[in-house]
Amino acid sequence: MSRYLNLTALVIFCFFYVDSNAQTLGIRAGLNMANMSEKYDDLEDKETDVNLGYHLGVTFELPINSFLYFESGILLSNKGHKYSIPSIAGEQKNQVSLYYLDIPASIKLKQNVGKKLKVFESIGPYVGFGVFGKIKREEADGSSLEDVEIEWGEVNNGGASYSRTDFGLTFGGGLEYNSLLIGFSYDLGLSNMDPFDSWITKKNRVLKISVGYRFVKKSL
Template identity: 30%
Template sequence: MKTKKIILLTLSFILTVSINAQDFKFGVTGGMNLNSITNNENKIGYNVGVKGEYFFKEDKGLYLDMGIMVTNKNWETPYYYNIEDNSASRWNANPHYLNIPIHIGYMMPLSKKVSVFVNAGPYLGIGLFGKYNMTTGNTNATVANNIFNDYLKRFDYGIGGKIGIEYAKHIQLSVGYDWGLKNLKTNMYPMDYKNRSFEISCTYIF
């Protein structure tokens, strides 16, 4: 129920802004992530979704950047060695989140067609699904079909930022970074697991 309420509130906020704002734009976006959990190894994932931009009337460069994204935040651990049986094991996961960033940004024109922008702010992540696997030698076994049931907390939050370039007021290319602030591990594993994600994305604004 909490997840549904958060999603509905966010959708209502974005819809209200889009209806009332003359300077509201929206588009579709997608790209690639390089993800890790604190102190673990990087893996490649993806992001895809919709976004909106609301430009404040007092300053045409200052704007609110918001979106609803499905984000795959893959990660894996290094190998851990068991001295007793002389074996090595590693764990990997492919959690998918519904990511909701709400950033404040500024866009500055360089020419009639080219502008640069930067934005930063908080994000909320809601765990959807994803498997948790263990690899020992040449054997790969699924530990959990949904990692959010027992191994990771479902809700994530943090701060993020982006910098990019816009062409002809329609095409945007950007790079960004999300810094997770919440320890996602359940009480079953008292380790510090926080999301880290470097992102490259392309957006088309209608």
């Protein structure tokens, strides 16, 4: 319970801090289609199955000039992947859900295509901090096993250990109409999510579809 209270307090603090400093404040939420790129030693890269999730949070914009903007914020993002392993029953299906607080730092280009309609593209780095997660397990016969809580860092927990810090690039685009926006983005993880940093390399891959609303605007 305490981790959820701490998370709520952090989001509230960030909301009021951003509100007092940003020219444009907004909210954003949407669908995540997450998986991982895995590489075992010198073998070819392999993509795991997609784990559906969500993201939500607050964002802010600062103008650089008439068409370039700096955009950042803080978003709770559900990452992870799905994979299967052999078991006594035949095959065990595993759904890994990793929840990160992501902080992007993007440059955003906007172009007018109508009276109130704009097209935008953005690119920049992001850093994420793992807050909680779990693995849901299911046997081939459909029976569910007990969920496994994610441990962050070098903890021997039967494959349930992942790196807490994620770093990578995010890029995307979309449309803005007045205060409403709809867009997509792709997070290309560059950090190894395997905390033991051994012969296995795991990197996050997340395709996001977002809707948002800009509801605070101030003159600097």
